[in-house]
Amino acid sequence: MTHPDSRKRYAVVGNPIAHSRSPCIHEAFARQTGIALSYERILAPLDGFAATVREFFDQGGAGLNVTVPFKEQACALAGERLSDRARLAGAANTLWMRDGLLHGCNTDGVGLVDDLIRLGHSPAGRRVLLVGAGGAAKGVALPLIEAGCAALRIVNRTPARAAELGARLASQLPPMASRITAGGLDEAEGDWDIVVNASSSSLGGEPPALPAGIYADGALAYDMVYGSAETPFMRQAQAQGVRHRADGLGMLVGQAAASFAIWNGVAPETGPVLEALRRSLQDGA
Template sequence: MKDRYAVIGNPIAHSRSPAIHARFAEATGQDIVYERLLAPVDGFAQVALRFRDEGGRGLNVTLPFKLDAFALAGLRSARAQAAGAVNLLAFDGDRIYGDNTDGAGLVRDIEVRLALPLAGRSVMLLGAGGAARGVIRPLLDAGASRVAIANRGAGRARELAADVDDARVVGGGFDEIDAMLGQGGAVDLLVNATSTGLGGEALPVPGARFAEARLAYDMVYAARPTAFMAQASAAGCPRVSDGLGMLVEQAAESFLVWRGTRPDTEPVYRALRAELAAEAAR
């Protein structure tokens, strides 16, 4: 009988995770089945536990359930604790283990695929929600010299910075970006962790910050450049990227936790990028 895994969320029909993990399983010779699970917004725990009780081995958790998964996990990894959210559950009898692979996926995509070492880099993180929270500690662990969190609600950004409790992390409103960076401070990497990436709304970031950055990175992905990527390019940023690589890398990290082997991500990334290009051409 094949080991069962799934991605759980609401909505979930759009998820590419089944295709990603099917390719990983084929490449590594792992005999698994990977499904999609739609859970009611108020019924995450019931669906997750039923999946476990029916023999499920693990779940990837997507919006809006990462905090629910954090609460369900009886044992959590250090990176899940730091993120305050869980995007991976592993079941072993009554034991429920929670982990967070988002930050590891982001860092690996930036450092390996995009060849931008993070050691000594100044990072501007846009947004102060769960997506931002999940990547701050991995950015710091990779050697970022500063992580400045900018959010429309300045208080939320300051609270997040205080929660991280690291002198390299500051938070404030978009109108405080220059002050957070300090006299003569510059940005090497801009990371969009807001939900505006798939909409048409521009973020109130000074154009000069885009122009001085080495890379503007949107954590979401789409068939065409996101609004954030277009804004960055128009302002003179020399390089932009969406978050497709992050999606693939965090999935590979999940596969490693579950199966004990880390698949080669490049073939899967190239296949997904080709699929997106085909969609954009229609």
């Protein structure tokens, strides 16, 4: 059975999903590139993700974005047909069919690195502190080290989880293993050029319990969470004199652009879309 609409059909699937800004982002990319598509939100039952994916593609769907809490299940559904980024993360946020088989990728890290470059803080040659060791951190760790950072330290409230992620990353890239270290939040000592908060602390209204004095001169404090005001992590950095601070809205647009490019073979411009989305966020839309 095929979908009656002649446009390519895409969607984002999650639970909850009503808050997702993916439709407006991809629709903006479509207008920019002249590609005819539709993009919708799909609320999948917590115990029905696989069936939702199967139904979507059986009805002629061209590509799916995947959000909380289904990224790990998406990875499992794609099996061996995963990008290295998705395999390391154990999570996929982008699915598509090729030759009748489901494929998966994780574009979160690409979105982060592209946004850091846009902000003038390319990871290349920089010392990067990654806060968190959950799904968000796993999605960005490999792209950060591949971007050429001089050092990557992963810290987490549970040090063993940080160590596990560091070991997995080192096994993926043995030549860069010496650049990768891990520890607890209280072991974040050093002068870091870029500090990325990939923990869920800001969602809970509190910054991560990081020691003072971890920011190098001119450092960037980057929170993967976004909102209409500065996050608790960003305010924590401001109190320590950090002038360069950013939230994750640019990463959101960047990962969407990477998904769009996988599906359509063309890379859209993120700048105008990000500006429009920021205005909408500040207006409370």
